[in-house]
Amino acid sequence: MPNDIAIAALAHLLGDRLTTSEADRRLHGQNETYYPNTPPDAVAYPETTAEVSAILKICHEHSCPVTAYGAASSLEGQHLALHGGISLDMSRMNRVLGVQSEDLTCVVQPGLTRKQLNENLRATGLFFSVDPGADASIGGMAATRASGTTAVRYGTIRDNVLAVEVVMADGTVIRSGSRARKSATGYDLTHLMIGSEGTLGIITELTLRLHGQPECITAATCRFEDVQQAVACVIATIQCGIPMARIELLDHMMVRGFNAYADAGLPEEPHLFLEFHGAPATVAEQMASFEEIAQDSGARGWKAATTTEDRNALWAMRHNAHYASAALGQGKHIWPTDVCVPISHLAEAIAQSQADALRLNLTATIVGHVGDGNFHAGLSVDPNDVDEMARAHTFTHTLAETALRLGGTVSGEHGIGIGKQDLMATEHGPALTYMRAIKHAFDPQGILNPGKLLPPVTQQEAAE
Amino acid sequence: MPNDIAIAALAHLLGDRLTTSEADRRLHGQNETYYPNTPPDAVAYPETTAEVSAILKICHEHSCPVTAYGAASSLEGQHLALHGGISLDMSRMNRVLGVQSEDLTCVVQPGLTRKQLNENLRATGLFFSVDPGADASIGGMAATRASGTTAVRYGTIRDNVLAVEVVMADGTVIRSGSRARKSATGYDLTHLMIGSEGTLGIITELTLRLHGQPECITAATCRFEDVQQAVACVIATIQCGIPMARIELLDHMMVRGFNAYADAGLPEEPHLFLEFHGAPATVAEQMASFEEIAQDSGARGWKAATTTEDRNALWAMRHNAHYASAALGQGKHIWPTDVCVPISHLAEAIAQSQADALRLNLTATIVGHVGDGNFHAGLSVDPNDVDEMARAHTFTHTLAETALRLGGTVSGEHGIGIGKQDLMATEHGPALTYMRAIKHAFDPQGILNPGKLLPPVTQQEAAE
Numbered sequence: 001m002p003n004d005i006a007i008a009a010l011a012h013l014l015g016d017r018l019t020t021s022e023a024d025r026r027l028h029g030q031n032e033t034y035y036p037n038t039p040p041d042a043v044a045y046p047e048t049t050a051e052v053s054a055i056l057k058i059c060h061e062h063s064c065p066v067t068a069y070g071a072a073s074s075l076e077g078q079h080l081a082l083h084g085g086i087s088l089d090m091s092r093m094n095r096v097l098g099v100q101s102e103d104l105t106c107v108v109q110p111g112l113t114r115k116q117l118n119e120n121l122r123a124t125g126l127f128f129s130v131d132p133g134a135d136a137s138i139g140g141m142a143a144t145r146a147s148g149t150t151a152v153r154y155g156t157i158r159d160n161v162l163a164v165e166v167v168m169a170d171g172t173v174i175r176s177g178s179r180a181r182k183s184a185t186g187y188d189l190t191h192l193m194i195g196s197e198g199t200l201g202i203i204t205e206l207t208l209r210l211h212g213q214p215e216c217i218t219a220a221t222c223r224f225e226d227v228q229q230a231v232a233c234v235i236a237t238i239q240c241g242i243p244m245a246r247i248e249l250l251d252h253m254m255v256r257g258f259n260a261y262a263d264a265g266l267p268e269e270p271h272l273f274l275e276f277h278g279a280p281a282t283v284a285e286q287m288a289s290f291e292e293i294a295q296d297s298g299a300r301g302w303k304a305a306t307t308t309e310d311r312n313a314l315w316a317m318r319h320n321a322h323y324a325s326a327a328l329g330q331g332k333h334i335w336p337t338d339v340c341v342p343i344s345h346l347a348e349a350i351a352q353s354q355a356d357a358l359r360l361n362l363t364a365t366i367v368g369h370v371g372d373g374n375f376h377a378g379l380s381v382d383p384n385d386v387d388e389m390a391r392a393h394t395f396t397h398t399l400a401e402t403a404l405r406l407g408g409t410v411s412g413e414h415g416i417g418i419g420k421q422d423l424m425a426t427e428h429g430p431a432l433t434y435m436r437a438i439k440h441a442f443d444p445q446g447i448l449n450p451g452k453l454l455p456p457v458t459q460q461e462a463a464e
Numbered sequence: 465m466p467n468d469i470a471i472a473a474l475a476h477l478l479g480d481r482l483t484t485s486e487a488d489r490r491l492h493g494q495n496e497t498y499y500p501n502t503p504p505d506a507v508a509y510p511e512t513t514a515e516v517s518a519i520l521k522i523c524h525e526h527s528c529p530v531t532a533y534g535a536a537s538s539l540e541g542q543h544l545a546l547h548g549g550i551s552l553d554m555s556r557m558n559r560v561l562g563v564q565s566e567d568l569t570c571v572v573q574p575g576l577t578r579k580q581l582n583e584n585l586r587a588t589g590l591f592f593s594v595d596p597g598a599d600a601s602i603g604g605m606a607a608t609r610a611s612g613t614t615a616v617r618y619g620t621i622r623d624n625v626l627a628v629e630v631v632m633a634d635g636t637v638i639r640s641g642s643r644a645r646k647s648a649t650g651y652d653l654t655h656l657m658i659g660s661e662g663t664l665g666i667i668t669e670l671t672l673r674l675h676g677q678p679e680c681i682t683a684a685t686c687r688f689e690d691v692q693q694a695v696a697c698v699i700a701t702i703q704c705g706i707p708m709a710r711i712e713l714l715d716h717m718m719v720r721g722f723n724a725y726a727d728a729g730l731p732e733e734p735h736l737f738l739e740f741h742g743a744p745a746t747v748a749e750q751m752a753s754f755e756e757i758a759q760d761s762g763a764r765g766w767k768a769a770t771t772t773e774d775r776n777a778l779w780a781m782r783h784n785a786h787y788a789s790a791a792l793g794q795g796k797h798i799w800p801t802d803v804c805v806p807i808s809h810l811a812e813a814i815a816q817s818q819a820d821a822l823r824l825n826l827t828a829t830i831v832g833h834v835g836d837g838n839f840h841a842g843l844s845v846d847p848n849d850v851d852e853m854a855r856a857h858t859f860t861h862t863l864a865e866t867a868l869r870l871g872g873t874v875s876g877e878h879g880i881g882i883g884k885q886d887l888m889a890t891e892h893g894p895a896l897t898y899m900r901a902i903k904h905a906f907d908p909q910g911i912l913n914p915g916k917l918l919p920p921v922t923q924q925e926a927a928e
Contacts, residue, residue: 102699102808103837145648156646159623174895180804181836182620183873184609184659185880186892186917187899191655195648212705235566241676243707278746279753285745340644344566372645373567409647416649428650431638435651437905442898453650 003085006064007042010086013054017045017092028087032134032322033075034333034383034392035418040067040081047092049165049173049204056202057171059086059447067449068198070140071113073132075336076417078144078197082451088202090139096120097205104210105162105179110139110203117208126210129154132413133319139203145195147413149318152238152371153245153277154211156413158194165205166193169443179207192438197415198449200442214277217245218287219305219314222294223269227251227354230270231347233297234370238343240293242286244371246275248318251354251366254378257324258317267301272370273318275311318367322378325365329380332363337396337419339403340374340412352402353377353395360391374412397423421455433461467549470528471506474550477518481509481556492551496598496786497539498797498847499882504531504545511556513629513637513668520666521635523550523911531913532662534604535577537596539800540881542608542661546915552666554603560584561669568674569626569643574603574667581672590674593618596877597783603667609659611877613782616702616835617709617741618675620877622658629669630657633907643671656902661879662913664906678741681709682751683769683778686758687733691715691818691830694734695811697761698834702807704757706750708835710739712782715818715830718842721788722781731765736834737782739775782831786842789829793844796827801860801883803867804838804876816866817841817859824855838876861887885919897925 011018019025025039046052059066065085072079081087094111101124108117115135117128130141132148140146142164147156154160163177166189176189193201224230230249237244250258250271258264274290276283291302305311317324325334341349350366357364357377368375377399379392400410400423410416410423425432432454439446439454475482483489489503510516523530529549536543545551558575565588572581579599581592594605596612604610606628611620618624627641630653640653657665688694694713701708714722714735722728738754740747755766769775781788789798805813814830821828821841832839841863843856864874864887874880874887889896896918903910903918 100806100808102703103806104703105806145646145652147646147648151646155623158646158652159619168898172894172897174898175893176895178871178873178891179806180838180867180872180876181807182609182611182615182622182804182838182876184611184875184877185873185884186659186888186896187664187902188609188622188652188655188659189895189898191652195650195652200651212703214705239566239568239676241678279749281749282742282746285743289743340646342564342567342569342643343645344564374644374646403644407642408644409642409649411648412644412646413648420649424650427642429639430636431640431653432650433636434632434638434653434906438651438902441901441905 003041003062003064006059006062009058010042010044010055013058014044019043028069028089029080030072031077031080032073034335034381035077035080038080038082040087041084043087043089045089045092049167052167052202052204053171053173055088056167056169060170060445063445063447065447065450068139068143068202070111070137071135073134073136074140074144074417075414076419078415078417078452080418082418090137093204099124100179101126103179104212105207106210107205107207108138109205110137112138114138114141121210125213127213128208129211130157130160138206142194142203142206143196143198144415145413147369149246149248149369151369152247153243158191160209161190161194161206162209163207164190164193164203166201166203168201169445169448177207195415197417197453199439199453200448216280216283217275217277217311218283219275219311220287220303221271221273221314222299222302223267223271224298225269227270227350228347229298230272231350231370233272233294233299235343236293236297237290238371240289242289244274245277246273247371248273249368249370249375251350253328254321254324254365254367257328257365261320261324261327262317264317273314321365321367325378325380328365329363332380332382335379335381335392335396336376336414337399338374338376338412338414339399339408339410340372341403341406341408343373345406345408346370346373349402349406350375353399356395356398360395362391362395372412373408416453418452424455467505467526467528470523470526473522474506474508474519477522478508483507492533492553493544494536495541495544496537498799498845499541499544502544502546504551505548507551507553509553509556513631516631516666516668517635517637519552520631520633524634524909527909527911529911529914532603532607532666534575534601535599537598537600538604538608538881539878540883542879542881542916544882546882554601557668563588564643565590567643568676569671570674571669571671572602573669574601576602578602578605585674589677591677592672593675594621594624602670606658606667606670607660607662608879609877611833613710613712613833615833616711617707622655624673625654625658625670626673627671628654628657628667630665630667632665633909633912641671659879661881661917663903663917664912680744680747681739681741681775682747683739683775684751684767685735685737685778686763686766687731687735688762689733691734691814692811693762694736695814695834697736697758697763699807700757700761701754702835704753706753708738709741710737711835712737713832713834713839715814717792718785718788718829718831721792721829725784725788725791726781728781737778785829785831789842789844792829793827796844796846799843799845799856799860800840800878801863802838802840802876802878803863803872803874804836805867805870805872807837809870809872810834810837813866813870814839817863820859820862824859826855826859836876837872880917882916885917888919
């Protein structure tokens with residue numbers, strides 16, 4: 001085996017925290033979506049930054065691939081050890097290293113999940129805002145540039161990471177950023193690492209921005225005759241500057257999924273799920289402004305969820321969209337895909353994707369963080385049905401091309417991973433050359449998550 | 465002359481838009497601060513991206529330095545052609561290429577200034593929020609990672625640039641980002657370019673986020689017995705989550721400067737200048753919450769500025785801080801410096817800098833975007849007074865080291881430029897190696913703004 005020497009050296013370093021058992025390898029080869037199980041050659045469980053550094057030194061020396069593993073909730077296969085080698089399981093580096101309440105910051109290890117962090121913060125009156133639905137690890141969220149339902153108000157993970165400690169391919173440990181809110185000193189390596197999908201370095205520590213728990217939180221739902229009306233309402237809301245904390249669109253198929261999965265009993269029409277944060281008079285004013293816009297847009301069935309229980313139930317339902325889609329697909333796998341477009345083109349992009357699903361005879365739900373112009377389609381697929389998989393591929397790539405045509409991007413938050421590499425050249429053109437140059441400068445051996453994010457070099461590129 | 469061949473080729477390309485006149489060269493060698501006039505060998509006035517590309521191809525071929533020039537308002541000498549070559553004056557690329565009101569975005573050329581942009585946007589009900597005081601060019605603001613008084617609410621330039629077109633060192637034109645609010649596709653070259661001070665590429669187009677004009681804007685001022693009280697008020701305000709649009713601290717010396725420069729008639733005590741944005745009830749609620757905190761912190765002399773005239777007068781005064789400092793220094797040059805610290809350490813950092821100024825017998829004003837933990841000191845210096853310049857150097861470097869000791873950064877918004885290179889290794893440690901690797905990969909000849917941002921390679925680094 002090509003990685004045997006590296007694995008032997010790692011076993012010497014880590015003892016029983018380096019495993020090659022079939023069960024552990026298969027566990028680390030699993031994913032939430034349609035990719036086949038892809039086991040690594042071995043799984044390493046580092047406990048300190050120094051250990052991560054030592055692991056990378058060994059892997060660098062022996063050209064052994066290293067793929068970071070957080071909570072395995074990535075949706076484009078980012079955590080799968082596609083070229084074998086080591087799955088670097090960060091779950092034992094899951095401590096909160098410090099909370100600086102006065103500064104609204106905290107320092108955490110990457111294996112901590114967002115729910116663990118918020119549990120830990122409960123007594124402080126502060127919270128970590130980024131909420132992609134899954135209980136993702138903070139390191140994984142940073143590596144894949146996660147966002148989610150609250151990004152429209154509090155920003156994506158990109159806006160909420162102030163600093164990182166990163167172990168580079170050869171084991172060098174660097175720090176980028178500080179606990180200060182902003183800096184103008186040098187190249188922005190922090191944001192270069194965020195979204196690099198573990199291909200430029202392994203994040204071993206993060207300094208995060210926190211937010212004060214709002215004095216008042218109110219959620220609400222309403223529904224519309226068609227998606228166009230719902231999107232018109234969203235556009236008007238954003239344009240009026242109402243600082244929505246959440247504004248989520250569910251199409252009629254997604255609502256049908258919730259009815260199938262959780263007996264939600266909702267009319268099968270497009271819905272908006274909303275949340276307002278602030279001081280009491282501020283929230284009241286925001287809700288009144290929104291209601292006025294919603295009525296003008298044809299909304300009906302306005303329901304406020306003022307108690308914590310009602311609110312939690314609403315968002316728990318929303319966060320089960322993946323499983324509700326699966327329920328609708330009668331237990332098939334879900335192929336989740338996402339795009340992001342300028343909000344003025346949102347209705348067109350959604351209509352196009354609904355028409356494409358019909359044309360391709362696919363069951364698809366649509367749900368989106370529409371305040372950002374970002375939406376997901378969840379396709380029900382049987383990975384063994386070659387024809388259906390081909391149609392799903394056509395759907396996702398048509399949707400991506402639609403997003404690009406409308407001035408958007410092929411992914412707002414799921415990333416590139418394995419699934420969208422063939423769209424990188426289309427989206428980025430000559431900029432791809434400079435991404436490759438960074439990868440080569442930072443990881444000349446190509447040991448960090450090989451086979452992800454950057455597409456293979458084409459013959460034309462190789463000839464240049 | 466080493467750059468004669470390149471200049472001859474550029475003259476052929478640009479005709480009379482390439483000048484070598486003494487007057488034009490000296491004009492482009494000026495700066496707002498204490499650096500001596502540093503004329504380039506020639507000044508080029510491109511009008512299109514294609515011309516910028518052609519210019520860089522020529523300069524790349526002949527290893528001729530190229531330094532971008534916007535509005536010359538940078539404060540660490542970023543626009544000075546330190547190693548000669550071409551000053552690339554972007555002032556003729558100053559058009560608004562499009563405003564997408566529905567999306568709250570616009571596309572502009574880099575030579576446009578922020579005031580020109582906001583003038584252009586007036587009829588749309590939208591505005592561009594980043595306000596560093598000077599009427600800087602948008603390209604220059606992006607290149608130096610500018611922020612300013614409104615960053616506490618609307619973010620720095622980093623948060624307000626969605627996409628860039630950049631001409632790379634060899635003339636290749638790339639695009640990074642899109643009009644979509646967010647993306648998770650590939651390395652974040654947009655944020656790598658922002659703050660790179662023209663050393664990685666020349667920004668030729670920017671897609672910006674805009675914000676809706678708030679329905680209601682109210683400004684106010686209050687004063688405190690000492691800086692500690694004022695900062696305690698700021699910390700409590702930020703912790704309570706009051707979304708301040710502006711919260712600026714002026715120390716007693718800065719107030720004395722305003723009295724000297726503009727006959728402001730203010731009591732010579734630390735002041736806060738404030739602004740609240742939002743819907744009417746929201747602003748009223750914010751102001752009431754702030755007043756309560758301010759009173760608890762010992763504030764007095766509360767004055768609201770509700771009319772547009774009063775508000776404009778207040779911020780015009782604030783924006784003249786540089787000239788007010790000069791007035792206090794009786795016409796001396798101003799050596800402006802800035803740092804940013806976690807807000808919990810702000811009072812300590814300011815007290816330390818006031819003590820340092822006294823100890824070093826320097827006249828210093830302090831003014832800051834304190835909601836971000838960012839503040840400026842303006843030192844009155846005579847560039848011909850070797851001893852005073854040495855003391856000013858000691859002051860700025862002591863302040864920078866204080867900021868680092870307190871978990872902050874050596875610059876929140878002025879950047880590195882010429883003046884702070886010797887602090888890069890201290891702030892960034894081993895990360896500096898990776899910054900150099902990017903520079904080398906993107907600009908192997910080192911033609912882009914040589915002598916800025918990255919310090920010269922040390923003997924130790926060279927030996928490695």
